[in-house]
Every structure is written in structure tokens, then in C-alpha cells.
Amino acid sequence: MPLFSSPEDLTRILRDLPSRAPIYAIRAGHRQRDLVKPPGSLGRLEDIAQFLASWSNDGTPRAHVVRGLIFAGTHGVTAQGISPYPSSVTMQMVETYRRGGAAINVLARLEKIDLDIVPLQLEHPTGDISLGPAMTMDETLDALNAGADAVKVPTDLLILGEMGIGNTTIAAALAARAFDGDGNEWAGAGTGLDTDGIRRKAAVINRALDLHRAAPKTAFAALQRLGGREQAALAGAIVKARLESIPVVLDGFVVGATLATLYSEVPDIITHCLAGHLSDEQAHVKLLRRMRLSPLLDLGMRLGEGSGAALATNVIRAAVHLHMEMATFSEAGVTNRDDA
């Protein structure tokens, strides 16, 4: 039985999301204050330990089994000349992922991430969003289910990434739809457009937004009209991870815009998500701010394919190891400030 059998299923699941266990976050906070360091001196690493504890089923933060899902899709909107690379590169890159030669393969080996590449009907590009809907209802449901089905249990931490020539145009359209902006506000350089190219991309996005303005204000409708297969799959994976209490690490602008689409229907969907990094794609900073997500890394990366999220894994692992392995003041025999 697929998780999503009708468009209403997404809305229904979003309105009844499981929440985390605050008691585990509180207990993890107590332990943090006992560890042999000034209180708060590990900054966000302390927050991460509490965050992971709150999504565990026993209060123990874990980042041992880390899986990565990279969804790939092809986009009809590439016909509008909104990328410096031809759409065929999507298929070639999927082949490169399979051979292990891409950035994400290198990072997955380094960070011990179990990587799954999920190509989504690459030989059937979605419809051009500036001329019509990206997908049919069934295609959208299939992609949502493909994303949900790709989430394996047990997983301590799920890295989400994507590949799809043209998909920063898709992402900008989704972000503009979620946060009521336009193409000029949300279009960026993507893989390397110049100023003229960005202007052209913004115009394409504006045509798409106008065309689909009357569609229902649901996440499903946004994904079907303005999205793509990898965006719908990412949405399915984010939702399924939540149902399984698996914390998610978001990669850059495209993954963030997909989350924004869900967020615009139910803001609580961000609660199990960490922003892995701040992309150099210009609108990403605004996108994260709108959802009050603070990125773990800011290294000027803008590659996609899960690379920023994969690199953030080490920060999250460090938070877990520090939480579990540091001595307490009393174990170490160190004078705490209150005893001084």
C-alpha cells in the first residue's frame, strides 16, 4: 500500500505529524551542563545533541547509521534555456554517481554515508512549467511514493540531495509560490548563469507562476504544477522520515525550496530538519530565514547532489560523540564554577 494514494493524503499526513519527545531534549541538556566545559561553550553542537535525543526512541542521540538519498529528475523547462548545461547531463551524472566519481561519492566515503541514487524516469522529462503543469496527478503521487519508499529503517540520520539540470528554476518557482514572491526575487545563477541568463530565468518563472496562480494552495498542487519528480520525491522522503522519527539534513536551495512547499501548508514540518549548509545560490539565505533554519556550514558551495548536507554530517557526528564520550566534571575531578 503506497503512503500517498490521493492528493489529499499529503495534506492529511502534514496535519497530523508526530512530534518529538521534549523530555529527551531536556535530559540531554542536563547532561550537557554536567560535561567538563563551560556551559554553552560547545554552541550549536549542544543544540544538535539535544535535537537528536528528542527524535530518538530512548533519549540517546545517534548518528551511526547515516543514509543519503539523491533523487534525480529531468525537466521540460530546460527548453527555455535556463541552464548552461544540457538536460542530458542529468543522466550522465547519475552514471557518474554509480561509478563513484562525483563529489557526493567522495564525500559519502569520507563521512561514512550509505548512499542511494534514485533516478526518476529520466527519459521522461516533466512538462515545461511555463507552458503547463509539470506532472499529472498520478505522476506526482508516483514520485512522492518513490521518495517515501526510498527511506529505509533503521536510519539515524537522513541526508537529502538532488540532481536535475534546470531544477534551480523549479526550486525558485516553488519558493516564490510558497512565500509569495516572484522570479526576480528567487532566481539565481544555478550552475553558472550570467546576469542575462538570470533575467531570462526570472521571466520564465514569472510566466509559470502566472499560469498556475489559480491552482489550489496546497503543497501537492505546487509540486504537481511547478515542481518536478525529484522535488516530489524529496517531499515524500521528508514526510516519511518524519513518520519514522528520522532527523533529516537538508542540502541546498533545491531541497530547501521543496521543504518550503511543505512548510507553506504546515510549518511544523521543519521540526525534524537541520539545514546542512548555506548555498552560494543567492536566494538560499532568504529561504532559510523565512523558515528560521540556521545552516550548519557556510562554505560557498553550490553543487547540489547532497554535497553540503553530506559535509555537515561530520559536525552532527561530532555533536553525538562529544555528548556521549566527554567526562563530567565529577568524573574528571575538575572544579566547576559553582564549587569554586
Next chain:
Amino acid sequence: MPLFSSPEDLTRILRDLPSRAPIYAIRAGHRQRDLVKPPGSLGRLEDIAQFLASWSNDGTPRAHVVRGLIFAGTHGVTAQGISPYPSSVTMQMVETYRRGGAAINVLARLEKIDLDIVPLQLEHPTGDISLGPAMTMDETLDALNAGADAVKVPTDLLILGEMGIGNTTIAAALAARAFDGDGNEWAGAGTGLDTDGIRRKAAVINRALDLHRAAPKTAFAALQRLGGREQAALAGAIVKARLESIPVVLDGFVVGATLATLYSEVPDIITHCLAGHLSDEQAHVKLLRRMRLSPLLDLGMRLGEGSGAALATNVIRAAVHLHMEMATFSEAGVTNRDDA
């Protein structure tokens, strides 16, 4: 024969620093543009690969042998009530490092850093800088040499950290001396002072700056008058690493202020240094900006003991692995933008 036999030796070495090999950086940049990704899309990771290549002896960036040096010292200025922790905590923490229970031990294990803890005459605190010089000339030379001698060859990457209750006061004094400010500008919360405490700390720093204002404007004089043993040792290690072409990763405010002391004599000393992270200690951002160093991480950490630099190791290792292991466009059979 020690590296530093007289105060003039430091000045002499600083004025004749070896430089890196620009040809290796250029070649590494060419390879980056061949790798299967949009040019520049790995952001700072590309810069790091070029930086490491330029300090290698064969053009190959390496981060295999990573060593960490944590220097510890005790400070007479703690008598002025400028820390919420008693000076005895320095010795207790050194014991904790030896037993493996501190944050830096956990991070060193995770990041595969070969860690050396170097306590410097902890039973003999330096003089109170608000009442006289911190050290004699010989004590300063001994600490400089202890730092230089702790640098082992071969090392691909050197992590520098410190521990010493009271040493953010020392660091603020050194920063103020290097960049012509005062205590109000450079004093921060350290391990957790409140507003009154910071005001008291700033006043102590101002007394120290006034007292030593007429001293020679050299890095040596600054370290001797306003520094501490771990600051002099850090300076010795930074200089020795440069002589051995070993790139250095700086931890937070205290290490940065030590570098600033050298920088104020010869700015080129920063060329082999990476700023591991931005500390939550408030003046660190200003300190790095003055030296045009951009931190790799910004996670609100303010623990010292090399923790931020240790965590940055993974970013640097990722840069090396990506540079060495990614396929090129032609190897992967992927269409590049110029071929499209």
C-alpha cells in the same frame, strides 16, 4: 641549538619567512576546473585544495598526518578576578586531556588527529600583567622554543589550541596591543563572565596596556610583557611550522590574538594559516577581519583547547579527498558547458 636564542631571533625569522609555491596553487586550480562539477561550485573547498597544494613540496594537497598541539599555561592575572574558574582548573584540565575525557580528546579521535598536550610550567604562573611583565626574557625564549620543538616533521596539517584559565584576558591585551585598541574593545565573556565581570576584565587590560606602553613594538616584547607561556609557545609553533612549510589551523580567540601579535610585526605570517572557526568570544570576529582571515566554521563554540580547529579538520580533509578522487569531465564522459 634552540631556534630562539635571543629576542632578535624572532624578528629576524619573521623578516625572512619562506613563501609558498604559487605554481602548485595554479596547477591545483586547473585540476579543479577539470573536475566533474560546475566551476567554483565547491566554494572554499577549492581554495583549500589550492592552499594546501601551494604549501606541499610536490603540488599534492595532503591532510593525512594531522597533528594537534594544545599548550597550557597559568596566569598571575587571575588574581584580579577575571575568570569565573580558579587557576587550578588549568592543571585539572591537563589531567583530563591525559585521561582522554575532554572535548578535544573526543574530537581528536573522531577526526584522527595525533594529539600532544604540552603543559608549560603550570606550577609557576606568569607575572600579573597589570602589575609587571608576564615573563622574563629567558622564560619567554624557553616558551617560544617549547612551542617550536613541539612541531614534528612530517606533518601535513597542524592544529593549534590552548588551555589556560585567565588567558582570554591575555589574548585581549595582546589583540589591543597589536591593533591599537583598549580593553573595552577586546574584552569578552571568556568562559562565562557577566557584564560586570567583563567591565572589570577590561579595566585590568587597560592597566596592563598603560603599564607596558613604552616597551619596544616587537612581537617578542608583547609576548614577554602581556603574554603567557602558552601564547609564546603558540607563536613558536606558528613560526616553526612556517619554516617547515606546514599549514596551520588556528583555533579561536586566544590563538588568533597570538597570531595577531606576530602579524603586527610581519603581516605575511598569516599566509600558511587557516582560521578553523569563528568563536563566540565577541572580539574574535574583529580579530579575524583585521587579518583578513575567513573562518571555516561558525558554530557558536567558545571552548578553546583546539576544539574548533579540530572540527575544521574534516572540512580540510574533504577538500583534499574531493581534489584527489573526483573524476574529470572527460574521465566521467559528462558534457561540459563549453562542449554543449
